[in-house]
Amino acid sequence: MDSSVVTTIAAVTGSMVGASASIATTWISMRSQAIRANAEWRLRERQRLYKEFITEASRLAVEARGHSLEGLDRLAALYGVLNRIRLISGDDVLSKAEDFCRRIVELYWQPNMTLEEFRVAYEADRLDSLKEFSTACRKELLAISAIT
Numbered sequence: 001m002d003s004s005v006v007t008t009i010a011a012v013t014g015s016m017v018g019a020s021a022s023i024a025t026t027w028i029s030m031r032s033q034a035i036r037a038n039a040e041w042r043l044r045e046r047q048r049l050y051k052e053f054i055t056e057a058s059r060l061a062v063e064a065r066g067h068s069l070e071g072l073d074r075l076a077a078l079y080g081v082l083n084r085i086r087l088i089s090g091d092d093v094l095s096k097a098e099d100f101c102r103r104i105v106e107l108y109w110q111p112n113m114t115l116e117e118f119r120v121a122y123e124a125d126r127l128d129s130l131k132e133f134s135t136a137c138r139k140e141l142l143a144i145s146a147i148t
Contacts, residue, residue: 046088053078053081053133056078056081060075061100065107065112068108075101075104075105082101089140100129
């Protein structure tokens, strides 16, 4: 074979290998960035959703201790958030959220607390019913953030 042909084939092959390596490196880099961006989005979405649930559930839990349930529409926002939790959350978080929703309904059917009863329950740390839900959320969020 002519040496110029061998040189040309070697040059073309080298260029193809170099271009392939560059393309593969770019693809791998973009793929890992997409995975990281997706994990970050999932983390932010869950944080926002859990914050919304905690805010609404806390408001209703305090209200339920001092008022009777006058209409089911008061629970609508909470159940809306609960159903969004069903879409994206893990089983543990969902279970704790459902348990707390049941707890709120139970609180509405109990006799109203007086301010003194409320103070005593607060001092005995019996009012923070969201502790289990918050703990489950923290574990799930830490697991997702470990991916990023």
